[in-house]
Amino acid sequence: MNSIFLIQLALMICSLLLTAGIIIYLKQQMQLIILPIEHVGQKLAHPLLEQPSPIHMNDLLQTNRTQQLLIFTDTACPHCIPSLEQFLETKKQRKLNVSLSILLKNGQKKDQELYRDNETNLRIIPVDEQLINAFQIQEFPFYIMVEDNDTISYAAPFPDGLYSRLAAN
Structure with missing residues (x-):
């Protein structure tokens, strides 16, 4: 026992x-x-946030629009298109007024016709590694809001924080 x-x-x-x-x-x-x-609870901020854009928007986009949303994507990115489609749907539902440009890494001339319509005011611009590095993009997709004074006011790999900043039509 x-x-x-x-x-x-x-x-x-x-x-x-x-x-x-x-x-x-x-x-x-x-x-x-x-x-x-x-x-804990802090995110590392993009190094260009609240800084001047490394490229003047007039030179890059040949436009004088006051505010530009740049969406960096890559043809090799499997979730870039779904993210973009979701953003465009949310933009349409909330009637957000913003001028968009897709900066497509590894893009071809034929890619410029993707998503082209009068409603979205969207342009697709093929870009090279040099421009991607200038904006210090490390992942795709990446959303950057450039204000009329060429200052970057938003930079993140998702658009969630943009919705409250954008005015409705």
Whole structure:
């Protein structure tokens, strides 16, 4: 009877030690993954946010529009088209007034006719790696709002924060 009790006690102590060891290991692994507490809830801002645009919009787009939304995409990006379609649908539903230009990495002349219509006021412009690097684009799609004074007021890989900034028609 005593031996059974001692075996049970030894098994409980072993499982407690094993559980404590697993918790310590997972805690160490989580510290490698999770940002320190001072960064929780913060996003790293794009380096050009609230800075002058590296390219003058008149030179890039040959237009004098006051506000331009640049949507950087890549022909190799599988989720760029769905993201763009969702943005265009939201723009249409909310009747948002914004001039759009798609800056298409690896684009061809034939790509300029994609999404061309009178409602969206949208242009597709093939761009090279040099322009992508000038705007410091690291992922696609990427949305950049350039104001009339050529200052970048919005820069993110998703348009969610734009909706409250855009005026309705």
